[in-house]
Amino acid sequence: MAQRSRAVVWHPCTQMKDHESLPLVPIRRAEGAWLEDFEGKRYLDAVSSWWTNIFGHCHPHIVGQLKQQLDTLDHIMLGGFTHEPVVELSERLVKLAPPGLTRCFYGDNGSSAVEIALKMSFHYWQNAGKPGKQRFIALTGGYHGETLGALAVGGPSMYRDTYAPLLLQPIHVPSPDCYERGAGASWEDHTRQMFRHMELALEQHAHETCAVILEPLVQCAGGMRMYHPLYLTMLREACDRHGVHLIADEIAVGFGRTGRLFACDWAPAPRRDPDAQPGITPDFMCLSKGLTGGTLPLAVTLTRESIYEAFYAEYNAGRAFLHSHSFTGNPLGCRAALATLDLFEETRALATNHLLSQYMWAQTAEIRGHRHVAEVRQQGMILAIELAKKGRKENPFPAAERRGLRVYQHGLEKGVLLRPLGNVIYFMPPYVIEPKEIELMCKTALEGIDLATRG
Incomplete structure (x- = not known):
């Protein structure tokens, strides 16, 4: 599927040459906060598929x-x-x-x-x-x-x-x-x-x-x-x-x-x-x-x-x-x-989101203390993690090093879709995300940040 897509599809906001070494992820189905590929591997959609899917995929009422x-x-x-x-x-x-x-x-x-x-x-x-x-x-x-x-x-x-x-x-x-x-x-x-x-x-x-x-x-x-x-x-x-x-x-x-x-x-x-x-x-x-x-x-x-x-x-x-x-x-x-x-x-989505956003913040405590994190900021169901050398905002990692891409790759390996913006790792999950899924999302991001900021 990935090879067929590369042969005929020009993907958005993408340097297509990247996909020579970074495989596309073919998705077969989706439900709630989860995507599933053709091999049965599941991915937690931590970015709501470009911030759109607020009540989860294939919600029965909408469908x-x-x-x-x-x-x-x-x-x-x-x-x-x-x-x-x-x-x-x-x-x-x-x-x-x-x-x-x-x-x-x-x-x-x-x-x-x-x-x-x-x-x-x-x-x-x-x-x-x-x-x-x-x-x-x-x-x-x-x-x-x-x-x-x-x-x-x-x-x-x-x-x-x-x-x-x-x-x-x-x-x-x-x-x-x-x-x-x-x-x-x-x-x-x-x-x-x-x-x-x-x-x-x-x-x-x-x-x-x-x-x-x-x-x-x-x-x-x-x-x-x-x-x-x-x-x-x-x-x-x-x-x-x-x-x-x-x-x-x-x-x-x-x-x-x-x-x-x-x-x-x-x-x-x-x-x-x-x-x-x-x-x-x-x-x-x-x-x-x-x-x-x-x-x-x-x-x-x-x-x-x-x-x-x-x-x-x-x-x-x-x-x-x-x-x-x-x-x-x-x-x-x-x-x-x-x-x-x-x-x-x-x-009562807004009331639920208030509780979810509080839990999301609590689960980032270790990330907030990471030596290469300059700031963690949040507004409701948006949480952003700013990476910088030794946590100093005046020393961002050079864009050419693509540290965020390394976090993305680690996320895919662990079954979590994170799509960083340069040195910013962010969460914008669907409103149906469960506390245990928030834990997985934050744990995976922390691991990815550790790997991406070495050396």
Whole structure:
């Protein structure tokens, strides 16, 4: 199977030459938190298959709902037509989302959700008579996808530098990444200090800026960089002051991953209004990955009624948002998403995740004391381990040494799927993981770190 795949499949985010010495892993079936190859070997999916499979593989409720839907309606174009799953899903998402997000526009994947938000924000300002607003502000280290618009507002150079001549030119602001805080500085102090860069960028560029885009709380593909939720509160207030949209990319962090349903819900109430409810409402919120429980590709961009109304006009006015995908709002994807929302209600997933995340932290005690670990950080069901020589963050292991790859290889040998980001080993397991499986995951990671940091 691996040989056949190498002969015809170009695998994503991969240097294919690596597979001359690092075999592909053919998977035959999956159930719960486990994958199984064609030889019967099982692998604990510690990364939820690229952060998508939040309730485990082949969950019977999701599978059952999909089978029923497949007997009724497989697909219908959403241009000029509608159907029950997309209407019901939109109604439920609007009720769950931060207040004020009333409209749902569907895409196929996370990158398309971001493209929709970028285009919609730009187009809004054109319709509003402010054609000079054509740029975006983004954080260094952020990641928003691989299509050209999403790639442009991303930060990591390994993804974007090759394509730089093709990309928009955003204004990049230093990330509030708390791994970079000074000695003795608290997360909150560091956040306030780093927000000055954002405030300055808005003061200088608001007149030409459509929106600020960021991943709330955790910059995932950029190395699981985490920051204080105060940044979200300060940014919402600043965007309002300067007349700039706020795009929250919750593709990886949404649907319970950070400990609340959406990462935006963590934002503290502003000091001037301490009685206000916590949480912020962005102007656009992008969702995908866990939306369908990791079963089918689907994405949605939620936005405000005032933005929707800026496009609502007679046809000849030329104000329509003429963006579409062939499988926009596919009934099967929507049905899987509805089944996933059912599970949040029926399983008390957020409460369970709180206990699981505490256990995960407790099981990393030995890792936290490892001489080549600079930091272990956690936000809900995301835990990241930063490797550095002698635990000093100013001395990261050279990228060319590929220490993380050694941890990955050890994990495969021991039956645990770990897919590090450079020198960052991370856990993003499905919410159905058991305590004994957390123990295996942490034990295997520790062994892998020991092996990878020798010499």
